[in-house]
Amino acid sequence: QAQLVESGGGLVQAGGSLRLSCAASGRTFSDYAMGWFRQAPGKERELIASISWNGFSTEYTDPVKGRFTITRDDAKSSVYLQMNSLKPEDTAVYYCAMSSVLFGLGRNPLRFDSWGQGTQVTVSS
Numbered sequence: 001q002a003q004l005v006e007s008g009g010g011l012v013q014a015g016g017s018l019r020l021s022c023a024a025s026g027r028t029f030s031d032y033a034m035g036w037f038r039q040a041p042g043k044e045r046e047l048i049a050s051i052s053w054n055g056f057s058t059e060y061t062d063p064v065k066g067r068f069t070i071t072r073d074d075a076k077s078s079v080y081l082q083m084n085s086l087k088p089e090d091t092a093v094y095y096c097a098m099s100s101v102l103f104g105l106g107r108n109p110l111r112f113d114s115w116g117q118g119t120q121v122t123v124s125s
Helices: none
Strands: 003-007 010-013 018-025 032-039 046-051 058-060 068-073 078-083 092-102 112-115 119-124
Touching (some): 003 092, 018 032, 032 068, 046 068
Antiparallel strands (some): 018 078, 032 092, 046 058, 092 119
């Protein structure tokens, strides 16, 4: 498994922006898809954005499409989540994760085996 460390969460007003970062180590970063999950109070953790191992393919859950962007920088072994037009319903703990599938797309949430510690994002109305 890889070790992942997130940063960039915080408190923001509705309509604002935040950028989450995640630095990975312990596995060849460029060989694996990455994803961002979130878990809101009382809800299950869900995959909201993923990027393929080569960065050519991204996928988003409907509630964040057009507002969130996932990118990766293999030279820095890092993945990012740019969040714009934030809404109160985006309030959650956000986790970055690495897929266990070599050269995969990162579409299957059950195939992620490495997790960061989570970072809180709170959007006030």
